[in-house]
Amino acid sequence: xxxxxxxxxxxxxxxxxxxxxxxxxxxxxxxxxxxxxxxxxxxxxxxxxxxxxxxxxxxxxxxxxxxxxxxxxxxxxxxxxxxxxxxxxxxxxxxxxxxxxxxxxxxxxxxxxxxxxxxxxxxxxxxxxxxxxxxxxxxxxxxxxxxxxxxxxxxxxxxxxxxxxxxxxxxxxxxxxxxxxxxxxxxxxxxxxxxxxxxxxxxxxxxxxxxxxxxxxxxxxxxxxxxxxxxxxxxxxxxxxxxxxxxxxxxxxxxxxxxxxxxxxxxxxxxxxxxxxxxxxxxxxxxxxxxxxxxxxxxxxx
Amino acid sequence: xxxxxxxxxxxxxxxxxxxxxxxxxxxxxxxxxxxxxxxxxxxxxxxxxxxxxxxxxxxxxxxxxxxxxxxxxxxxxxxxxxxxxxxxxxxxxxxxxxxxxxxxxxxxxxxxxxxxxxxxxxxxxxxxxxxxxxxxxxxxxxxxxxxxxxxxxxxxxxxxxxxxxxxxxxxxxxxxxxxxxxxxxxxxxxxxxxxxxxxxxxxxxxxxxxxxxxxxxxxxxxxxxxxxxxxxxxxxxxxxxxxxxxxxxxxxxxxxxxxxxxxxxxxxxxxxxxxxxxxxxxxxxxxxxxxxxxxxxxxxxxxxxxxxxxxxxxxxxxxxxxxxxxxxxxxxxxxxxxxxxxxxxxxxxxxxxxxxxxxxxxxxxxxxxxxxxxxxxxxxxxxxxxxxxxxxxxxxxxxxxxxxxxxxxxxxxxxxxxxxxxxxxxxxxxxxxxxxxxxxxxxxxxxxxxxxxxxxxxxxxxxxxxxxxxxxxxxxxxxxxxxxxxxxxxxxxxxxxxxxxxxxxxxxxxxxxxxxxxxxxxxxxxxxxxxxxxxxxxxxxxxxxxxxxxxxxxxxxxxxxxxxxxxxxxxxxxxxxxxxxxxxxxxxxxxxxxxxxxxxxxxxxxxxxxxxxxxxxxxxxxxxxxxxxxxxxxxxxxxxxxxxxxxxxxxxxxxxxxxxxxxxxxxx
Numbered sequence: 001x002x003x004x005x006x007x008x009x010x011x012x013x014x015x016x017x018x019x020x021x022x023x024x025x026x027x028x029x030x031x032x033x034x035x036x037x038x039x040x041x042x043x044x045x046x047x048x049x050x051x052x053x054x055x056x057x058x059x060x061x062x063x064x065x066x067x068x069x070x071x072x073x074x075x076x077x078x079x080x081x082x083x084x085x086x087x088x089x090x091x092x093x094x095x096x097x098x099x100x101x102x103x104x105x106x107x108x109x110x111x112x113x114x115x116x117x118x119x120x121x122x123x124x125x126x127x128x129x130x131x132x133x134x135x136x137x138x139x140x141x142x143x144x145x146x147x148x149x150x151x152x153x154x155x156x157x158x159x160x161x162x163x164x165x166x167x168x169x170x171x172x173x174x175x176x177x178x179x180x181x182x183x184x185x186x187x188x189x190x191x192x193x194x195x196x197x198x199x200x201x202x203x204x205x206x207x208x209x210x211x212x213x214x215x216x217x218x219x220x221x222x223x224x225x226x227x228x229x230x231x232x233x234x235x236x237x238x239x240x241x242x243x244x245x246x247x248x249x250x251x252x253x254x255x256x257x258x259x260x261x262x263x264x265x266x267x268x269x270x271x272x273x274x275x276x277x278x279x280x281x282x283x284x285x286x287x288x289x290x291x292x293x294x295x296x297x298x299x300x301x302x
Numbered sequence: 303x304x305x306x307x308x309x310x311x312x313x314x315x316x317x318x319x320x321x322x323x324x325x326x327x328x329x330x331x332x333x334x335x336x337x338x339x340x341x342x343x344x345x346x347x348x349x350x351x352x353x354x355x356x357x358x359x360x361x362x363x364x365x366x367x368x369x370x371x372x373x374x375x376x377x378x379x380x381x382x383x384x385x386x387x388x389x390x391x392x393x394x395x396x397x398x399x400x401x402x403x404x405x406x407x408x409x410x411x412x413x414x415x416x417x418x419x420x421x422x423x424x425x426x427x428x429x430x431x432x433x434x435x436x437x438x439x440x441x442x443x444x445x446x447x448x449x450x451x452x453x454x455x456x457x458x459x460x461x462x463x464x465x466x467x468x469x470x471x472x473x474x475x476x477x478x479x480x481x482x483x484x485x486x487x488x489x490x491x492x493x494x495x496x497x498x499x500x501x502x503x504x505x506x507x508x509x510x511x512x513x514x515x516x517x518x519x520x521x522x523x524x525x526x527x528x529x530x531x532x533x534x535x536x537x538x539x540x541x542x543x544x545x546x547x548x549x550x551x552x553x554x555x556x557x558x559x560x561x562x563x564x565x566x567x568x569x570x571x572x573x574x575x576x577x578x579x580x581x582x583x584x585x586x587x588x589x590x591x592x593x594x595x596x597x598x599x600x601x602x603x604x605x606x607x608x609x610x611x612x613x614x615x616x617x618x619x620x621x622x623x624x625x626x627x628x629x630x631x632x633x634x635x636x637x638x639x640x641x642x643x644x645x646x647x648x649x650x651x652x653x654x655x656x657x658x659x660x661x662x663x664x665x666x667x668x669x670x671x672x673x674x675x676x677x678x679x680x681x682x683x684x685x686x687x688x689x690x691x692x693x694x695x696x697x698x699x700x701x702x703x704x705x706x707x708x709x710x711x712x713x714x715x716x717x718x719x720x721x722x723x724x725x726x727x728x729x730x731x732x733x734x735x736x737x738x739x740x741x742x743x744x745x746x747x748x749x750x751x752x753x754x755x756x757x758x759x760x761x762x763x764x765x766x767x768x769x770x771x772x773x774x775x776x777x778x779x780x781x782x783x784x785x786x787x788x789x790x791x792x793x794x795x796x797x798x799x800x801x802x803x804x805x806x807x808x809x810x811x812x813x814x815x816x817x818x819x820x821x822x823x824x825x826x827x828x829x830x831x832x833x834x835x836x837x838x839x840x841x842x843x844x845x846x847x848x849x850x851x852x853x854x855x856x857x858x859x860x861x862x863x864x865x866x867x868x869x870x871x872x873x874x875x876x877x878x879x880x881x882x883x884x885x886x887x888x889x890x891x892x893x894x895x896x897x898x899x900x901x902x903x904x905x906x907x908x909x910x911x912x913x914x915x916x917x918x919x920x921x922x923x924x925x926x927x928x929x930x931x932x933x934x935x936x937x938x939x940x941x942x943x944x945x946x947x948x949x950x951x952x953x954x955x956x957x958x959x960x961x962x963x964x965x966x967x968x969x970x
Contacts, residue, residue: 051848051849052845053851054845054848054850054851055850055851055853056853057676057756057852059678059679059685059755060838060842061678061689063838064838067834067838067841071830071834071837072830091819091822092817093711093817093819096707096708096711097699097708097826100698100704100739103696103698103740103743104693104698104699104830110747111751111755114747114752114755115751115755115756117675117757117853117866118853118867119855119866119867120854121867122751122866122872123867123871125747125751125872126867126871126873127875129740129743129744129747130744130875130876130879132743133744133879134879136736136737136740137733137734137736137737140733140736144729144732144733147715147718148718148719152719153712153716212854217841218841297730301726
């Protein structure tokens, strides 16, 4: 019970800190002071206090977009295990629900984007669904590798599997899959080199272009769900790259928090030292991730 | 008792067209009476099926004397009852929809004909499903196929429709011809036309493989599996929408049923058959959805999605076959349960989507996606129903498509963790299914977004109006079915259990529900749905007075509806990813000089099988056979000459050549 509570608290209240850390890291690299760590919290709270401006072209789907996305991502957050602890909701086959909840979120985000009738948002939506075509099978290959090692169909077991399962045969597949998953995480969380949330041009973005017309509480929901999504994907990746555990429970929680911060720092570093890829090149990167995950699978089962 | 009810329902369906046929050309009462009879027949049939599944009534096979072929038999088992349900649901729902969509008052004779063949087609499918004898089966099959032709060509004033009807007619008869071959070989191998399990060892390896291949191709044409799907897009696009719904939602499944029926009777199941089914399923699923993304015609797009969903069904069947071949009952149980449930699900959501497309066409007069837009405002119910169907077809929770794909995924995970090389290889298809899901999401976001959201792109879309209740009611009923299976999947488990048990497995099959906590899935789906709907409703209520401004367009001075992102642009980035598989034809005129002349661009995706292979083959055949034209002069004298020559040649065969030669060359 205590662990479920900690899971919920961390998931719901820690995640907006991750973009804050990313921005601070980028500021450090740029030699700036940067916005405070808690800036994303201030932003979201302020947005929720603000009023709403709705496009004349929009229907109820425009409202449903951010809301369904938030609900779906929050539900996915109940399914993902953090560190060595089981997730609050854990049952056989939850892994499929986990992946498909992201699909549901994508359906409504992109539909809401098209609801405004703006070309920029349509463009962003088209890119979002195109890149998902490559990142979703990559994620599936990664999960297949983990499911094979753990012999289970339950997300908590699948992700806890690597601890006991790391041996000579599984190291190479895990390395490949980890790289692949890292790329998938960058793509799904709309970070450089796939997407750049900070450019000044609507034409060059994916996620930010899709939500151009959202304002007030709806924009707050969009920003909150994207930080939740980043948290979930980071937690997923951590199971692969940090397969050691402390003996005490509290130490494990502490370790997990440190690890997820480290993921945010690493994203900040990647964003600082890399430029965003040209849109036409992004599919190559994602195909690379797909191939990495698929080769990890082949290497494991050969 | 159940079988009598089902047969009575079928008789009602078969006769339902008569009132319409004998009513006056432009009066509506005939159609109304016909529809009432169809609804009565459907309800009777559904009661019969419910009795079969839930009351443990034993249905004894009925014998009908048919001396020419031996006694013919019809009987109701779980497999046929399972496939009967969508037939009855759709014949009722579609008939009601048709009264508003194709009213006799306006359409006249074609509506009478449509009503007649609608009932006949449904009755044919019932006979086919009940048939336990090749002749009964073929009788139902042909009635279905021929009625299908007349239904597709209901709107026969358009050349496109006549062409599509002709292609359908040829394809369905190739399929029937292959089935003739199948049952001839069946008779040869088993000694009878009855559908009785073949005892192991009684049949040679060559014969049994021939049986499988004939069934795979013959039923594959009807089901619309990828290289055999060539008749499907044209027929579905040009038929009246409720007929498209019936064809896609129900008639394609008769191919799946036939394939499953033959498989259940087979004594052995070589692994190769399973691999073949799985591979064709995966190819069909993937290519079907990619072609769908490239379509500009709403109903053609939905037709390609049928190819995709049939692919998913075949993937499940393939996994089930591999389970039987390798002796893993859990693969078979999950794969087959997933495939069967997808047969129902696809029947419901695809029919719903075709009804929705029909409403759109009814309201705006066009099927071209890029001419529509903003219809959600004028037709809110249709838009909401279409959106629900879209979420279902993408396999997303909380709707029914998710449940059937979940079962198939579970089967793949079991094959993965079994530790055998065969199982691992099968699991390679799981990411393909994930990719199909992502592509389907892309495609339906495109459709919903362009047709129902945004602003109207043309005159016709701006004048659109909501459809009458007789069209909305059947859609609402199908939405209800999709929702119930989505949030309460355990409610169909008893039906699935009984149907899956039809598959002869030496050690018996476990229940597919034993592997997954379907109740938990149902509750979570319900929670997600309820919370989302509640908060959205609240937001719409609270935001109703919020200020309205134009969409942000980077400060452009004169925004217009035609500047919106189109469906073609939306799909182009995905089509570019797959441009090796799906080449698109692009015609555009050059823009040159400072003030270029008005220019147009059109893009089109050819169907490789119909447009390149089949048409290409016949074009080449025609050019090769031009040589024979010199004999066709059209003058009577020449033809008489040919007859004389032919007679002379025939007479020559009577000449005793040996003696002739001997007498000519032999010195005696």
